Amino acid sequence: MTAQDSGKRSDYLSWDDYFMSVALLSAQRSKDPNTQVGACIVNRQKRIVGVGYNGFPTGCSDEALPWHREGDFLDTKYPYVCHAELNAVLNSVPGNLAGCSIYTALFPCNECAKVIIQAGIREVVYLSDKYAATDSFRASRRLFDQAGVVCRQLKPASRIVTITLDENG
Numbered sequence: 365m366t367a368q369d370s371g372k373r374s375d376y377l378s379w380d381d382y383f384m385s386v387a388l389l390s391a392q393r394s395k396d397p398n399t400q401v402g403a404c405i406v407n408r409q410k411r412i413v414g415v416g417y418n419g420f421p422t423g424c425s426d427e428a429l430p431w432h433r434e435g436d437f438l439d440t441k442y443p444y445v446c447h448a449e450l451n452a453v454l455n456s457v458p459g460n461l462a463g464c465s466i467y468t469a470l471f472p473c474n475e476c477a478k479v480i481i482q483a484g485i486r487e488v489v490y491l492s493d494k495y496a497a498t499d500s501f502r503a504s505r506r507l508f509d510q511a512g513v514v515c516r517q518l519k520p521a522s523r524i525v526t527i528t529l530d531e532n533g
């Protein structure tokens with residue numbers, strides 16, 4: 365029987381698009397007004413073992429800390445925000461992340477690169493590389509290259525994934 369004869373849907377999400385969609389859905393939880401990042405860690409059995417998004421640490425109010433990009437360093441978000449990839453690693457089910465892949469909306473910065481490498485994650489699948497020219501992101505590439513972590517930019521099969529939160533489906 366061919367796939368067509370079986371009656372199977374043909375427009376289902378590929379694994380790559382599915383895991384990136386989970387990362388992007390997680391990013392929707394971010395309070396960052398400029399850049400919302402989500403990350404999804406997947407093991408070799410294609411099971412999701414951790415998700416995260418960029419946000420302030422647990423117990424630190426989203427209203428009491430600044431979300432600004434500019435100004436005195438302490439008046440910006442940068443010293444306070446936990447990056448999506450860090451949160452995905454810290455939120456992961458206890459166990460081993462060795463050999464996992466991480467799907468992330470944005471190519472990881474150098475701090476996240478260190479966490480990813482130390483966690484044993486072997487593949488980074490990313491969507492945006494908008495900060496590729498900055499030192500932090502150039503350092504990430506250098507770290508990933510040396511550590512043998514494979515990075516690939518996802519070219520999604522479906523550019524739009526629709527989710528309708530409607531009780532009638």
Ligand SMILES: O=c1ccn([C@H]2C[C@H](O)[C@@H](COP(=O)(O)O)O2)c(=O)[nH]1
Binds near residue numbers: 418419445470474476
């Ligand atoms: O690897 C990364 C790099 C950055 N982020 C987060 C940290 C911030 O909340 C935003 C970046 O803000 P900009 O206004 O674009 O500078 O992205 C991350 O989660 N992971």
Ligand SMILES: [Zn+2]
Binds near residue numbers: 448
């Ligand atoms: Zn980072």
